[in-house]
Amino acid sequence: MVRMADVAREAGVSVMTVSNVLNERLPVGEPTRARVMAAVEALGYEVNLTARHLRAGRTDTVAFIVPSFHDYFGEIADKIAPLIEAEGRHLVLERTSASPEHEMAALSVARLQFYDGVLLSVAGLDRDQLDRVRTSKPIVLLGERDVPDRFNHVRLANEEGARLATAHMIEHGSRRIVALGCTFDTAHMMTSDRRMGWERALRDAGLDVDPRYVVPIPTYTPAAARDALLDVIASGLPFDGVFAVTDVIALGAVAALAESGLHVPVDVQLAGFDNLDMASFVPPGLTSIDANHEGVAETAVGLLRRQMEGWTGPAEHVVAPVRLVARGSTRGGA
Amino acid sequence: MVRMADVAREAGVSVMTVSNVLNERLPVGEPTRARVMAAVEALGYEVNLTARHLRAGRTDTVAFIVPSFHDYFGEIADKIAPLIEAEGRHLVLERTSASPEHEMAALSVARLQFYDGVLLSVAGLDRDQLDRVRTSKPIVLLGERDVPDRFNHVRLANEEGARLATAHMIEHGSRRIVALGCTFDTAHMMTSDRRMGWERALRDAGLDVDPRYVVPIPTYTPAAARDALLDVIASGLPFDGVFAVTDVIALGAVAALAESGLHVPVDVQLAGFDNLDMASFVPPGLTSIDANHEGVAETAVGLLRRQMEGWTGPAEHVVAPVRLVARGSTRGGA
DNA sequence: AAGCAGCATTTTATCGATAATATGACGGCG
């Protein structure tokens, strides 16, 4: 491994001069600079980032810590990456498997040292556990959990989104709408907030809120969602609409409805949440709630940048607005 | 930041003893160990991984460098992560935007230093560019490009997979099959190898190979695929089957066919490649070529592990076998 | 010609850990 000292010897200068040339910290005379650059070229030198980090305390790297790499988080990450890169930093993804232990481990002092800042998509940790995290590292939390006030946090307008989706289906004739993947578990805020939006839309329309229509799902996969909805169909519970708590869940619902010979949107209307890329393409087009991923990414990266630049004011808690995107899976759609 | 020296002072021992306790390198007397552990607890000490890396040369971290975070790569990454974690290491993802410059940057000496090993999904680099990468860092290449012999490499049986998919549709009645996303550009091996498989299936069945049925796509997104297939439909070129070069492309095709009122699989059969999770759920179920992601992940991680453990034998070039998974989008499917 | 400002470059100290080597205490043995 060629070190800065090797370059210095080759160029006949001190190590510090090489450092000054490469980092443009102190001015270096033009002839000297040229000799140094020539030596760098000749030896193929590249700085040891680990040593720089140890000494200078900067990695120019930001981590986005996610429950899993696929679907929603992969799409968000692809939105975040260019924003981080535009500031001359690198983005890396780490995965927690949505387990609280993994999330805590990712937030351990040891792991945080690698990064100048961290975006954490909270899935497993509750408010108390997060409160135990003591670090001065810039952190922005993402996701639909309750978090301590001192953290910057970006979340979606969950209840409003669910209300919009449900109201849209009611407006176009649905009267008995399954809340697929929703729960009454207020600790799991995403599924319970969205259930509340579903409830509100029903109440606003003067419809009954029947808890049998809240159908939880063991794991948040399309397969589990399909099975759950097939069970509902088999049970004979009548329904003419499905609000899926996420688009991934909606994908499972689409499959279950197709298998059962139920036609979307004629027999059953269907709406999801997240407006993933695939939503436009899965026939007949998934009506979904769009939370403007780019906007969320920009907000989160903005808050993180502010912290990395030394801002120490109070944390912000942003609720990203949502809008309905109507497609073929509802009768108001294209 | 609490350092090892602080722990040492608190416990009344030398720094080296603390290190020995934490790393279990040299044996330490039980009473001393207990005092050290107590001090670690009391101060909430965690090792500085950067300093350890600089001195010990080990990060216990592996990078998976991908063109983009979503879809195919996200799914693969979720398969790889547990394998790496099972060996007590961390996996991080980095993204290259599929540009050769970014890929070269990711392979720069500087970035490689952060990792004990690297899995690189090659998208933009050609053989010559890869040949310029000079590093002793353990690397395993993934993907459908041509790579220098000295690198370990795992790729799929592209031609055979395309042949299987196409032959399957021919067997069930298709005669004019669009090769959507395929190309004649032999530099882009994935799309050209798969085109060759499509050609072979046609020839094997005694059918004409008409280049008008090879439909390239400007970007590998469902939107571009949908537009391209809509153009084909508008052109009046008759077809009764679509081989989509990937499932992501097939998703775009599904949308185009649905919009055009063409029924799958009655009017047009459709098959993709990759067998992504969504393939089972997109109605009527996407017939696809499965390359056993878990198996590919295990092979790649196995090759990487071998290198990280010091193996210096010749590199291996693995071609992962593929199989057809028939679903509702072809007439042989469920 | 002495003194000093201003700039280019070098020297010194340090980031926080670990590998290799050295020291010291204790017990066994002749």
Place this chain on the structure above:
DNA sequence: CGCCGTCATATTATCGATAAAATGCTGCTT
């Protein structure tokens, strides 16, 4: 009673860079 081996712990050197302070050289002022 003194020598030596063994085990526990401490010292020293080092990984590769950078911040801060020191040095040395020019040329300009008075």
